[in-house]
Amino acid sequence: MSAGAKKRIMKEYTECMNDPPTGMKINFNEQNMTKWEVLVDGPEQSIYAGGHFKLEINFPNEYPFKPPVVSFKTKIYHPNVSNDDKGSMCLGLLRADEWKPPNKVVAVLRLIQTLLIEPNQDDAIEPSIANEYKENRKEFEKNAKDWVKRYAK
Amino acid sequence: MADAGYVLPDEELAQLQKLSSDFEPETTGPLVGERQSSAAITTEYANADPVYRVKTAALPSKYAYFRTCRGDGHCGWRAIAFTYLEALVREANVGKFEEEEARLMSINNLFNNVGINYELIIDFAEEMFDLLHKLAHSVSSNDGNADAILLQAFNDMGTSLSIITYIKFLASAWVQAHPADFEAFITTGDVKTYCSLSIEPSQCELDYVAVGALSAALIKPAGFAFEIMYLDRSAGEEVNATVFSQPTDQNGMLLPNPPTIRLLYRPGHYDILYKAEDFPPPVQQQPIQVALANPYNDSFIPSESSVDIMAMIPGMYSTSFGHRWPSVPYEFDASPTPQAQVTPVQPYTPTPASAAPVNTSRQDYMPVHASHQPNHSNTGRHGLHLEGPPVTLPIHSLPPPPVSIERGHLTLERGGPFRPSMYELEQINVPSFQTSIFKNSQYNTAHYMNPDFQPEAWSPDTEYGAGHKGKHKPPAQ
Structure with missing residues (x-):
């Protein structure tokens, strides 16, 4: 990892310490600063509501010229999070072709909070869950x- | 969860989609390469289709050098940023660096005006200004390191991408501040959306709008001209030049001979082109000189007497192109074989393998008897009579040039990103060279018969003594 990436x-x-984003807690390990636990x-x-979700943010060597990689370590039933052991997310500014170097991790975290409130059904990684969200909202919420x-308490 | 039989294909699709969106073409080579002879491009296309062959063959005579940019999707941005800074270095004027820094600083207001938070891009802008300072310092101390500093900075991924990010946002801000100039080129969405999707992201290639924006924001105000040479399959026998910037003075008059930034565009990729006069003569291209000089040492020593003989041949120099002829005879007459190949009909009968338009376009050869050596009747470089050889005089097959020319030529490609060519592969197989088209192509400046046969620093005057200056006359257009 380049000095520029580390500095960034x-x-x-x-910045996150000086102005902590609400509703989340960041575990930062200076020995391994490219992997944040949130x-x-x-x-x-x-x-x-009521759940606590563990996320992992991995910064690529080319950061900030490539987007960070976000994954849910806590299982979550959500159209935009892959329903496997990876719990990966890939949408919006997290996509390689939409990422802009000035974007910051805080913006990524805010995006995730927004998605928890309102999933993006058009850009789903789990089409079946997205379909349920669209067609059968009650079942989805249940x-x-x-x-x-089961997983997030 | 819905039923598994339905879910699986979707998941597979999603997986495939992810794989495809994560795909990155394999890229090699330096981010910005060393300057090299553009004959390497001709070599690269030696086996391509005729349009490319003709166009690339004509390239080295006009644009003597080029520089590669790694094809990683950033090449166009990188090429512009690099050439802009390189043009400043070539100006060798510290005052100009200061002017440019002040000017770029003043543009920074533009960011906030169009709603781009300058704080967010300040890290990237600082890389640009740091490099400007380093270059200015090197130029002011005249330590000769500026070129190396620039090349090194651009081959550092972080620095390079930071500067690219800076000029992307500069382009974006410029477009948003001058929407009227660009709206016509933006087909989808408004200007802001366009910039957000097509200029600002990390992975987006330089497009026409951004070229226009950078030309207006970065290049023209610096007093530089800006041209892009398009090498594609369109009609024509040369690359098509499009002028993006013609700098003017305070009174709106065009500046005479401004420093010029030239890019070579091949569909999907940008490299950098130079004219020979962009660089003062003493270029450090030692390897090329050595490599090309060696093969000629024995057989290419001109003799004054043979020059005289040439001059006595009626009609030999009667045409206008006679003047451009290198009067240096390349001694092939030692071998009688070419004489035996006299063919009165088609000059230059190509072997089947070499039936190439590049060759046929050269048929406007001055016919010359083989015993009188150089029948380099090379007219304009662009095949004036594609199908019309001079009809009356017999023409010989060209004597095969020494294989060592090819070897010499290969050295031009040192370190370049080019695939190994057939010449490399067949290098050991000497006979195969005898029928290769490429060595017969006078479009190749490494070819002994090319009128512009002068890998930059090759000087007949020093090599063969005075009196052969005709070689350097600019070719008639």
Whole structure:
């Protein structure tokens, strides 16, 4: 990892410390600064309220010229999070072809909070869950809440 | 979860989609390469289709050098940023660096005016200004390191991409501040959306709008001209030049002979082109001189007497192109074989393998008897009579040039990103060279018969003594 990338990550972490984003907690390890662990609370107004989701943010060597890679370590029933052991997300500014170097991790975290409140059904990584979200909202909410209870307490 | 039989294909699709969106073409070579003879481009296309062959063959005579940019999707941006800074270095004027820094600083207001938070791009802008300072310092101390500093900075991925990011946002801000100039080229969405999707992202290639924006924001105000040479399959026998910037003075008059930034565009990729006069003569291209000089040492020593003989041949120099002829005879007459190949009909009968338009376009040869050596009646470089050889005089097959020319030529490609060519592969197989088209192509400046046969620093005057200056006359257009 280049000195520039390290400097940039350090700077972003300092910004997060000075102005902590609400509803989340960042675990930062200076020995391994390219891997952040973030604990995100399910937003109050969302079906994920009450849940606590562990996220991992991995910074590529080319950061900030390539986007960070975000994955849910806590299982979540959500159209935009892959329903496997990776829990990966790839949409919006996280996509390689939409990422802009001035974007910051905080913006990524805010995007995730927004997605917890309102999933993006057009850009789903789990089409079946997206379909359920679209066609059978009740069933979707039931499953999502069920998973919160099961995995995210 | 819905039923698994339905889900699986979707998941596979999603996986495939992810694979395809994560795909990156394999890229090699330096981010910005060393300056090299553009004959390497001719070599690269020696086996391409005729349009490319003709166009690339004509290239080295006009644009003597080029520089590669790695084809990683950033090449166009990188080429512009690099050439802009390189043009400043070539100006060798510290005052100009200061002017440009002040000017770029003043443009920074533009960012906030169009709603781009300058704070967010300040890190990238600082890389640009740092490099400007380093270059200015090197130029002011006249330590001769500026070129190396520039090349090194651009081959550092972080620095290079930071500067690219800076000029991307500069382009974006410029487009948003001058929407009227660009709206016509933006087919989808408004100007802001366009910039957000097609200029600002990390992975987006330089497009026409951005070229226009950078030309107006970065290049023209610096007093540089800007041209892009398009090498594609369109009609024509040369690359098509499009002028993007013609700098003017305060009174709106065109500046005479401004420093010029030239890019070579091949569909999907940008490299950098130079004219020979962009660089003062003493270029450090030692390897090329050595490599090309060696093969000629024995057989290419001109003799004054043979020059005289040439001059006595009626009609030999009667045409206008006679003047441009290198009067240096390349001694092939030692071998009687070419004489035996006299063919009165088609000059230059190509072997089947070499039936190439590049050759046929050269048929306007001055016919010359083989015993009188150089029948380099090379007219304009662009095949004036594609199908019309001079009808009356017999023409000989060209004597095969020494294989060592090819070897010499290969050295031109040192370190370049080019695939190994057939010449490399067949290098050991000497006989195969005898029928290769390429060595017969006078479009190749490494070819002994090319009127512009002068890998930059090759000087007949020093090599063969005075009196052969005709070689350097600019070819008639």
